[in-house]
Structure formats: structure tokens, C-alpha cells
Amino acid sequence: MAEITVDLIKELRERTGIGMGDCKKALVAAGGDIETAITNLRKAGMASAVKKEGRATNEGQIGFFEAKDCIALVEVNAETDFVVKNDRFQQFLTHVAEQAADTKPESLEAFLKQSYAKEKGMTVDEYRASIVQTIGENIQVKRLSIFPKKANHSYGIYTHLGGKICVVVDLEGASDEEKLAKDIAMHVAAASPLYVNAEQVPESVIEHEKEIVKSQIAGKPENVKDKIISGKIQAYCKENCLVEQPYIRDDKLTVAQFVAAKGKEEGKNLKVVSFIRWDVGQ
Template identity: 50%
Template sequence: MTISAQMVMDLRKRTGVGMSKCKDALTEAGGDMEEAISILRKKGMASAVKKGGRETNEGVVGVAENSEVAYLVEVNVETDFVLQNDRFKEFLKNICDDALVSKPSSVEDFLQQKYSKNSALTIDEYRAETVHSLGENIQIKRLLDFKKSGDESLGIYSHMGGKIVCAVRIAGAGDQEALARDVAMHVAAEAPDYLKPEEIPADVLAKEEEIARSQIQGKPPEIMDKIVQGKLNAYKEQVCLLNQKFVKDSSSTVANYVVAEGKKAGKTLEVVEFVRWQIGE
């Protein structure tokens, strides 16, 4: 397989390893990006690598909420410039408000429903009108709802003008929105992949163990097992929200911080869900 310059650049962005080493790894992996990352990690050239890293479309994640539900709606555009256009901002607000009222279950359903401010148009036709007006392609990529309840708190944090939007649900009380938003801010900064270690797929852990063992060849078996376990624990701390050091208090994990805040309030609190949306994922 021919290894393109773009493939090498993408691997460099994801690993921080030099171009020549990235090209060698891609060649060895037959062009498979994930396998090339694994090769670099086994050679000790790259640490654990986050998902993604490729350049993607521009866009923004809009948010609308009321006392019953919150909606995230991602809209993609061709250029960052159009995001500052008042007509686009109006379009984003209108479709988020419509989603809040109609509560669609999918983008496909949403696009076919009537636009509330002009029943002669569907949402998709309203989108097409906006495309014609702005002269730039606009796509509603995805949407997600969070239903609210009295014994849970939902916190939403928007970063970089909606380039990254995170939502966190905390069970145990309905008055902890500020705490949930603090954890959502942490999610934006630290980008966890899973809520807790139990959610990590077995094949992912097996791959991490394989990489860890390849890095410490020649050690006695009992020593190797301890080192590997230590590396796996470090991996879990890196990718699991509850195991991560909390950005506002690095002396505590996210899980322990939330429990401690609950005790202060006389309640038992627990993070039960998080979502991190970044434009172009």
C-alpha cells in the first residue's frame, strides 16, 4: 500500500512522533493507522493516544434546555467564518429551539418535521434555504437529548464557542447543577473515553496489556506482572472519567471529589453519565 504524506501527518498529529518514524510505522503496518500507533507504542515512541486527531469539518454544537429536557445539536459548515454570521446564529438557535419542543429521536426524523416558524417548510427545507442564503453547505450532523428528573443534576459546559460541548449527569440530588457543570468542564479538558474501568472493552485492555509487556521484556515473570498491572492502572486513570485526577483538585479523583461534595451537602452523589462532543468526530 502507498503511504501518503497525509497519512504520515495524521499519525504525527496523533502521536507526536517524528515524520520518518511515522512513515516507517505505517509501512510496517501496511497503512493501518491503529496498528501503526501500536507499533510506535511498543517501541516506546508514543504513549497512549487519544482517539481522533484528524482534521475535520468546521461547525458548532448548539444547546437548548428547559426544565424537562436538554438537547445538543451539532451543525457542520464548510468554513469557520460562517459561524460568526448572524443568519447562521439565528438558524442554529431556531433549530435548537425546535428540537426542544418537538423532541425528535433522530436527525432523520428531525429533518422531516415542520419548521415551527414556517409550517410550509420542513426543517430540512429551512436548512436548504439557509444554505442558499449563505452560499455555504450546512448539515445537521447529530442530536442528543438528556431527560431531566428531580433526583438527578445535569451540567452542560460549552468550550471554544461550541467546538466542544460536554454534559454530565449526577445522580442523588436535583440541585447539584454547578457540580455537574464543573465535572463537565473537566471532561472538556481531559477527554475521557469511558466512565469507569468496567466499561473498557476486553479487547482494548488486552491490547494495552500486550503493549505493556512488549515494553518490559527480560524482567522476571513476577516483576513483569506487577509492572504490567501498574501500567494498566495508569491507563485506566487516564481514560476513565471517575479515575482521573480532578482538574480543580488534583489531590482527588473525580469520583472521590463528587462523593466528598455530596457529604458536604448531606447527600450521596454519583456521576452516572457523561458525553463529550467535539466538532468533526
């Protein structure tokens, strides 16, 4: 068996585009023969799949899986919307979301190295590469996130435009208000807030907004400037903070007022504590 040196591994990587770890495994399996390693990689579909890795993946879909103790979000991208609608792509998206919820990986990198639950003997990333080989387009798992569930909280999940947008809303104060939480998630999809409330707006953002306003009102008296700046910051929060936005189904009420009113009807103290809004390619 030929000695498997770092230089040999690098050479195989340069010739195939495959990661260093996989190159080393291939060389070990081939007894150190680089040509045999390349042949084996091509047979496995990995080498040809990697050639497609550099192609832009501007289309995709966000999948989710809701378990008893968490919600998992996963974004998988492809080159064209045609492939996104492919049955095998859709199946892969569903399965990886379910596996993410089941295993709760610490990172995307760790998740891709996991054994793929639906295809023993392959990692998640190896199975992804096999789909690339079969379909002929670059496919990438772009990101994932796990949201642990809490007692006395309700969670609303809403997807829009065929999974191009996905929103999760966390409502505190009851465990049976999924419908209300989903209604607020629909609002988030439409109104695109950046923060839950004014307290969550970073000080750096507030200062940036103040500087913009100051540049627009130079020359005005100081007492007038303060009032204008205060008004502009309030307007910014009303536009970008979820609980201060006019509720899309009843713009006479803010989201906070709408949620509070619904809670009062049922004798509950309800409030939105967090949300996540993902757009494909974000």
C-alpha cells in the same frame, strides 16, 4: 401528464443532485415535465443548494437546549468559521436545538423531515437548504442527541471555544447540584476522559492495552510481567476514566473524591453516572 417513471426520477436526480423523494415531488408538481421541475427547483433554491452539498464542512458549532424533561445537543457545520458566526446560522442552530428538545426525534433523518417550527410549509432540511442558497456555503446538520432527565439527578452543561466543545454531565444523588455538575463538565472539557469509570472500559480495550504492554516487556519473569501489566492498566484508567482523574481545580483529589466530599458537606450521596463530550467535527 407524463408518466413519472423511476428512470425519469433518476434522471432528475442526476441533473440536480437532489434526493429521490424530492425529485418525485418536483416531477409530480411539474406534471412530469423534467425541465419545468428543474426550473421550479431552482426557483425554490434547492437545486443550487445541492450543488454546494459536496463541499467540506469542517467548521461548525454545537448548540444545546435544556428543557424540563431533557437536554438536546445539535451540531451544525459550515465551510468557514465566518459563516458559523453569521446571525442566520446562529438563529438556525438555536432553533433546531430547541425543536429537537421539544419533539425528541428518534434519529437525525427523522428530525430533518420534520416541519420546521419557525417556518411553516418547510421541513427542517428544506429550511437548511434555503440558508445554503442565501449564504452561499454548504451547511449541514451533522448529528443530534437527546438526553432524558431523571428524578434526583443534576445536569451540568458547559461549552468551550465558542461552542466548538460541548459537555453534559449527569450527577446522581440530588436535583439541585447544577453548579457542581457544571464544574465537573468543565473538567471533562479540559481533561477529555473517555469513560466514567474503569467498569465502563470495554474488555477489548483492556486486552489491547495488555498486548501493547506485553510487547514492551518480553523476556521479563512472569511474576514481574503481571505486576507491570496491572500497573499499566491502572495508569490507563487513571488517565482515561473521569472519576479516577485528578480534579483540575484540586489535583490532590480525584474527581470521585471531590464529588463525594462536596456531597458529604451537604449530607448527600453524590456521584457522576454519565457524561457526553462533543467536539466539532468529531
